[in-house]
């Protein structure tokens with residue numbers, strides 16, 4: 123097996139006193155995965171990314187990126203990593219192009235003779251070529267986000283770390299990011315993507331880790347996580363009251379009615395028998411079946427609560 | 434190998450000279466800030482104002498025979514080159530160091546408050562290398578600011594007053610060419626006088642995530658120290674205050690040159706650079722960058 127691209131062991135960070143922002147994190151990001159790092163606001167996603175990128179020192183524990191310890195091996199590791207951390211930050215008085223030139227100059231492994239070409243390619247890649255000469259302070263939020271991405275793509279990277287990359291983007295922009303992530307992953311880049319948007323993770327990620335209040339709740343493949351949560355039985359019918367009565371008789375628990383839909387815990391037995399029972403009781407069934415669990419269901423099942431900001 | 438023709442440098446083997454790119458870019462970036470240009474503009478205006486004031490004064494038949502006023506101002510009417518010395522003497526206590534304080538104070542803290550510091554660090558600039566590039570570009574600014582004053586003064590001096598042989602403080606006369614060389618050396622000395630403050634400002638800049646706070650603190654420290662340097666009661670500590678020997682550059686206008694105070698000044702600046710440079714390094718290489 124390949125060595126993981128990111129591996130942490132009991133990684134902990136405490137800012138000042140109080141509850142640790144990240145607490146005993148053991149993360150394993152396999153090579154080639156699109157890894158979703160999911161958690162509500164304040165759950166420690168950015169703090170983890172800061173430790174992985176060597177911006178802050180862990181209070182305890184170890185973080186290894188591309189097989190080397192961080193922050194110690196930063197100068198060897200970081201040229202192979204592209205990162206967007208907590209949104210873009212630009213020099214407003216420089217043009218988009220000069221912003222990239224500056225960041226490229228900061229990389230001691232970047233050849234100055236090919237700098238202009240690299241910057242041009244990165245701008246093309248995120249669709250900013252036409253706005254490259256404009257001062258960055260005149261950029262819209264989406265354009266800034268794209269420029270930040272372009273900086274992460276200046277070099278071919280083994281790992282791309284994106285902290286909430288779709289923040290502030292319109293649906294079109296979000297779609298473009300998803301396409302870009304899929305392209306990069308197809309090219310062999312491992313993508314580590316933090317988000318508090320469940321469906322975003324569900325759409326692009328192969329793997330997922332779920333954080334809450336600084337702790338890792340679970341990690342694994344997206345499919346595995348969703349299947350670990352049992353789906354629900356769903357019946358669509360105009361006769362909801364009658365349906366509830368029949369289902370209850372047949373031992374279905376936790377029945378919930380929303381408009382013309384009744385959902386409940388998936389029973390152990392044969393589903394077809396239930397359907398037959400409904401029809402025998404003259405319940406007009408429009409749709410009947412087991413609903414696949416979503417990542418959101420999984421999250422609620424894991425936390426036993428909603429997707430809220432930890433206090 | 435045909436591969437070698439396509440790829441002049443093997444990937445993964447960066448040329449050590451590439452490391453200088455950051456310093457080059459940093460220096461260019463400092464001078465592309467509107468604020469830097471405004472500071473240089475103010476510095477360029479000082480010799481113009483001094484030159485015009487002297488011209489108007491002599492036009493009214495003034496000249497009280499060498500009393501008050503900044504150093505060398507009485508010689509300006511006879512020789513425009515002295516406007517260089519006067520202007521440096523006028524700008525050295527506050528204008529020049531304030532400009533340096535702004536640039537040094539903002540160097541790291543400004544990047545932190547803009548959030549660009551984290552992107553430089555993951556580029557990865559390297560903390561020591563970034564700090565060196567910041568300090569080196571601040572030194573370039575010290576030299577540029579001093580030269581702006583000197584060149585502006587020389588231009589104004591040449592336009593408003595005659596130029597010619599230079600009578601030194603010690604009474605001997607040297608050629609204009611010799612005088613010009615001494616002016617250049619003095620500009621270099623003045624720039625070197627600012628290196629201690631630049632290191633202090635760099636250290637302050639590593640302490641905070643607010644560029645404004647770092648600039649204000651550095652300039653505030655400068656003003657405080659300049660005031661302390663005036664109190665006779667404090668003469669025991671004054672030899673350790675960084676501006677204490679600043680005006681010693683005038684000793685270059687003696688024949689032979691008096692070296693003692695000049696060397697004390699340079700030694701004191703070196704001490705400040707060592708102490709605050711190390712402090713800045715110790716702080717910046719260990720701090721959490723969360724901004």
Ligand SMILES: Nc1ncnc2c1ncn2[C@@H]1O[C@H](COP(=O)(O)OP(=O)(O)OP(=O)(O)O)[C@@H](O)[C@H]1O
Nearest residue numbers: 137143161162163164165166167168169170318723
């Ligand atoms: N610089 C800091 N100083 C002190 N506490 C901090 C700092 N940065 C973050 N925290 C705290 O650490 C915890 C985790 O914050 P973090 O920014 O890692 O969360 P996050 O998962 O990235 O949230 P979001 O989705 O809002 O970006 C929060 O409780 C936050 O208040």
Ligand SMILES: [Mg+2]
Nearest residue numbers: 167168208285
């Ligand atoms: Mg965050």
